[in-house]
Amino acid sequence: MEVSKGEILRVAGPVVTATGMHARMYDLVEVGEEGLMGEVIGIEGERAIIQVYEDTSGVRPGEKVVNTGRPLSVELGPGLLGRIYDGVQRPLPVLREMMGDFIRRGVSAPALDRKKKWKFIPSVKAGEKVSGGGILGEVQEAEHVVHRVLVPPNVSGRIKEIYEGEFTVEEPIGYFEDGKEIKMMHTWPVRFPRPAKERFMPDVPLLTGQRVLDTFFPVAKGGTAGIPGPFGSGKTVTQQQLAKWSDADIVVYIGCGERGNEMTEVLEEFPKLEDPRTGAPLMERTVLIANTSNMPVAAREASIYTGITIAEYYRDMGYDVSLMADSTSRWAEALREISSRLEEMPGEEGYPAYLAAKLSEFYERAGRVRTLCDKEGSVTIIGAVSPPGGDFSEPVTQNTLRIVKVFWALDAKLAHRRHFPSINWLNSYSLYVDTLRRWYEEKVAPDWGRMREEAMRILQEEAELQEIVQLVGSDALPEEQRLLLEVARMIREYFLQQNAYHEVDTYTPLEKQYEMLKSILKFYEYASRALQSRVPLEDILSLKSRVELSKVKYEKDYKEALKRIEEMMRKEYADLGVEV
Amino acid sequence: MIGVKEYRTITEISGPLLFLEKTEPVGYGELVYITLSDGTKKRGQVLDTSKDFVVVQVFEGTSGIDTGAAVRFTGETIKLPVSSDLLGRILSGSGDPLDGGPRIIPEDRWEITGSAINPWARDTPREFIQTGISTIDGMNTLVRGQKLPIFSGSGLPHNEIALQIARQAKVLGTEEEFAVVFAAMGITHEEAQTFMKDFERTGALERAVVFLNLADDPAIERLITPRMALTAAEYLAYENDMHVLVILTDMTNYCEALRQIGAAREEVPGRRGYPGYMYTDLATIYERAGRIKGRRGSITQIPILTMPGDDITHPIPDLTGYITEGQIVISRELHRKGIYPPINVLPSLSRLMDNGIGPGQTREDHKQLSDQMYAAYAEGVDLRGLVAIVGKEALSARDQKFLRFADLFEDRFVRQGREEDRSIEETLELGWELLAELPETELTRMDRETIEKYHPKKRRKNGDQRS
Numbered sequence A: 001m002e003v004s005k006g007e008i009l010r011v012a013g014p015v016v017t018a019t020g021m022h023a024r025m026y027d028l029v030e031v032g033e034e035g036l037m038g039e040v041i042g043i044e045g046e047r048a049i050i051q052v053y054e055d056t057s058g059v060r061p062g063e064k065v066v067n068t069g070r071p072l073s074v075e076l077g078p079g080l081l082g083r084i085y086d087g088v089q090r091p092l093p094v095l096r097e098m099m100g101d102f103i104r105r106g107v108s109a110p111a112l113d114r115k116k117k118w119k120f121i122p123s124v125k126a127g128e129k130v131s132g133g134g135i136l137g138e139v140q141e142a143e144h145v146v147h148r149v150l151v152p153p154n155v156s157g158r159i160k161e162i163y164e165g166e167f168t169v170e171e172p173i174g175y176f177e178d179g180k181e182i183k184m185m186h187t188w189p190v191r192f193p194r195p196a197k198e199r200f201m202p203d204v205p206l207l208t209g210q211r212v213l214d215t216f217f218p219v220a221k222g223g224t225a226g227i228p229g230p231f232g233s234g235k236t237v238t239q240q241q242l243a244k245w246s247d248a249d250i251v252v253y254i255g256c257g258e259r260g261n262e263m264t265e266v267l268e269e270f271p272k273l274e275d276p277r278t279g280a281p282l283m284e285r286t287v288l289i290a291n292t293s294n295m296p297v298a299a300r301e302a303s304i305y306t307g308i309t310i311a312e313y314y315r316d317m318g319y320d321v322s323l324m325a326d327s328t329s330r331w332a333e334a335l336r337e338i339s340s341r342l343e344e345m346p347g348e349e350g351y352p353a354y355l356a357a358k359l360s361e362f363y364e365r366a367g368r369v370r371t372l373c374d375k376e377g378s379v380t381i382i383g384a385v386s387p388p389g390g391d392f393s394e395p396v397t398q399n400t401l402r403i404v405k406v407f408w409a410l411d412a413k414l415a416h417r418r419h420f421p422s423i424n425w426l427n428s429y430s431l432y433v434d435t436l437r438r439w440y441e442e443k444v445a446p447d448w449g450r451m452r453e454e455a456m457r458i459l460q461e462e463a464e465l466q467e468i469v470q471l472v473g474s475d476a477l478p479e480e481q482r483l484l485l486e487v488a489r490m491i492r493e494y495f496l497q498q499n500a501y502h503e504v505d506t507y508t509p510l511e512k513q514y515e516m517l518k519s520i521l522k523f524y525e526y527a528s529r530a531l532q533s534r535v536p537l538e539d540i541l542s543l544k545s546r547v548e549l550s551k552v553k554y555e556k557d558y559k560e561a562l563k564r565i566e567e568m569m570r571k572e573y574a575d576l577g578v579e580v
Numbered sequence B: 001m002i003g004v005k006e007y008r009t010i011t012e013i014s015g016p017l018l019f020l021e022k023t024e025p026v027g028y029g030e031l032v033y034i035t036l037s038d039g040t041k042k043r044g045q046v047l048d049t050s051k052d053f054v055v056v057q058v059f060e061g062t063s064g065i066d067t068g069a070a071v072r073f074t075g076e077t078i079k080l081p082v083s084s085d086l087l088g089r090i091l092s093g094s095g096d097p098l099d100g101g102p103r104i105i106p107e108d109r110w111e112i113t114g115s116a117i118n119p120w121a122r123d124t125p126r127e128f129i130q131t132g133i134s135t136i137d138g139m140n141t142l143v144r145g146q147k148l149p150i151f152s153g154s155g156l157p158h159n160e161i162a163l164q165i166a167r168q169a170k171v172l173g174t175e176e177e178f179a180v181v182f183a184a185m186g187i188t189h190e191e192a193q194t195f196m197k198d199f200e201r202t203g204a205l206e207r208a209v210v211f212l213n214l215a216d217d218p219a220i221e222r223l224i225t226p227r228m229a230l231t232a233a234e235y236l237a238y239e240n241d242m243h244v245l246v247i248l249t250d251m252t253n254y255c256e257a258l259r260q261i262g263a264a265r266e267e268v269p270g271r272r273g274y275p276g277y278m279y280t281d282l283a284t285i286y287e288r289a290g291r292i293k294g295r296r297g298s299i300t301q302i303p304i305l306t307m308p309g310d311d312i313t314h315p316i317p318d319l320t321g322y323i324t325e326g327q328i329v330i331s332r333e334l335h336r337k338g339i340y341p342p343i344n345v346l347p348s349l350s351r352l353m354d355n356g357i358g359p360g361q362t363r364e365d366h367k368q369l370s371d372q373m374y375a376a377y378a379e380g381v382d383l384r385g386l387v388a389i390v391g392k393e394a395l396s397a398r399d400q401k402f403l404r405f406a407d408l409f410e411d412r413f414v415r416q417g418r419e420e421d422r423s424i425e426e427t428l429e430l431g432w433e434l435l436a437e438l439p440e441t442e443l444t445r446m447d448r449e450t451i452e453k454y455h456p457k458k459r460r461k462n463g464d465q466r467s
């Protein structure tokens, strides 16, 4: 591609106008004498409008702009796992080596390590014909992750030579018959979804170890979930919990316009935590994208695309990938800021009219697919939303709700009383509940669906009764209803509340979730019978087994604990003269 | 060349903005000097630059400027002369000495916009700071390198609380005192006096740098005051290995200045007229708190803001809360009840609390104790609403206990003296004492071992000799 030069006409914050460099939309350009990284995002006649991914202070009209002729792309190949990048895939550790503790501008570094050698084992032979997305061979990228080296999606040909051995990502591992080199690395433009053969209905849950999610509002592998909530309600903690404990093969975590310290926390914690399935450090299956709130806003806009493209790449190898974006609202604000500098016609609350389209394009990149290499892979997207003033009627929340299939509504009121995760069980929903029911009933227990429904019914009834209590006090209710209120409290406190910082409570295997909820419902069943035989409610509520139930979540050896409690429960009820 | 040439090509003056044409190429963000016909000098900064025109925001306001004023571009962005001699000095909102002291001889000149800390270079803040205030130490713990704002309302004692924190803050086991960088934006002379008097009384001034932009100082200058202050703080923290506590007050005035610029530029406003980029702009201030790997010093930020109409959903507290690592919320209701410090713990939060508490820092029961007190107080407060409707008699015996807990909590745990410096042990013991009023079966936030070990009744039974 021909490189052409132009000249800056105007600089206003992150938006630069230039002329004379034969720009096409989304061309990557180098802006000014320092060669700041930018992208063409608008063309008006001779003028190109460029968003610049670095601070533009001091940049002057008249300085040069060089068009690389390439679109903004990411590097894909072995060596992505365990790394941390900024929004345009610059490796942050390398940047620190090059320019110290603060991010200065005008410095670039390749995303993939150019010196590291990987042991490549081919799975194709000379003479074979390969096509886009096909598997060329394997590299052991991490202890438990095999990196399948793929033919770039838009390439095909007959292999002339292919070698086994130690290579860097740039060295040829073979040649096509037409003489083209084959490498372990390729690039892909971030704004274009990577192709797949076919899309399936997601029908397997992404298990998270979070009780309220797995039991009540599950997301499917390849599905989409939105998690809106006011500040401090638990979006980040929930997303980090998913990044830690969800049963995905690969996790892409995007800190999009949020806090620096939150990324540091992940960086410190993940290498020490073990993947519950493999025992390997969690960091080895994780890719981090950190474009914090104080980093350039245009790179924040790009970070989402950088992340999703990396996620699709691992999907294309046949992996289940989950992607967390914290927060999509900051991404939308970046869009808004750039749009307003372009003096585009503002839509609702100043957001550009294409906000909805951009959001759905992004979430559309989730899905469960048959890959070009005939494997099954998925990308699950979980996006945090930060509505101003916690008001869900604002455009980003509303547009997200129209797209995602799972809605985890965080509630400030619950957070204030330290009910965590503060997911409101009445407002939240999962459209996957019915499709996933089969899976749960096959893999966990045949009465799963019924149990979930009963617990949900109790919680809903509680909400209705609470309205009456607000008027007359709980003492005015009949005993059965007061019992229901107590059981609802048990479901809330013993089951729904889950402390992310408690060693045991932080992760609950599905089977434990089932057993816990079942015991609470059993208590309810016995208690109802006891009421019928005229046992006073106060006596039921002061049973020791009830207190014991509240502690099960902290028990590692829950089976043993539940067995003990169940015996205790039987005995206590029998002592009250109830048949059990 | 640049820096020498003066232009008299102002074509338009609009609010705090100047529009010029026919200049040499001017850099975005450049510092600008404006000389009025009467010789007065003002400073400004380039907001938009092109071959045809340049837009400059003027810090001291545009009054007195006419199209004949001379404009000089300096070719560089705004810098603060930094030196360890800054300690003990009182400066204006744009960094000029106000205390009659000598000019500061710079060891270096640092750009005030600062650069983002590379997330890879950050170190997680985790050292517990004991402020001596129970509602903070016990339930919203501050750690070194955190940004924890105070959300207040007009007429509430946020300044007293900030001062009490500044006086009492210590990291247990170290003798090192905090250096204080204090930035005032648009506060009254009287408020500023409160701070200065206290600094003098306690000798804190020697270890403080003060930047003052008062209510009658130029409004647009407020946009650079916090950045000046943070640049000074970074110099002290990262070049002189100091632990710095930065107090920024009042961020509401800062945001008003930001709104004024947005309006003058005829930008499409965001919520309630504040610019759409206010989140990002505030982040470039608040994110300058933190710790950096391999460096000794740290920056802890306590921004103060008054919520217009006591409304926590107003864009200023809202966007702040989305950036900072929690918030301490001052309550008018508690203040009316005569409780000092009137901190409402329910909407308050310290997100870094879990890093700073537990064995080795405070005590192993700290987290559970705090969670339990939150839950119990929240329940008690809810019940108050019910009592107002149905009367106390309609409450169950259980509920009455929670109601009483809420009262005790406010009266004994929240309330404390202005000079009362409670140790963390005292705070935690007080918490247990109050929780012991509730039936043990209600302590659902605690595991068995914690109750066995720390519950006052158990300890008495177990013959614990804790002093």
Ligand SMILES: Nc1ncnc2c1ncn2[C@@H]1O[C@H](COP(=O)(O)OP(=O)(O)OP(=O)(O)O)[C@@H](O)[C@H]1O
Residues within 6 Å of the ligand: A229, A230, A231, A232, A233, A234, A235, A236, A237, A238, A258, A386, A420, A421, A422, A498, A499, A500, A501, B321, B322, B323, B349, B350, B351, B352
């Ligand atoms: N599951 C949980 N267990 C225990 N504590 C939690 C949990 N979820 C949230 N918290 C508490 O709530 C605090 C705020 O949560 P978090 O930082 O996730 O909020 P957020 O919604 O991301 O806020 P913001 O929009 O400002 O980023 C945490 O610091 C933690 O103290």
Ligand SMILES: [Mg+2]
Residues within 6 Å of the ligand: A235, A236, A237, A258, A326
């Ligand atoms: Mg968050």
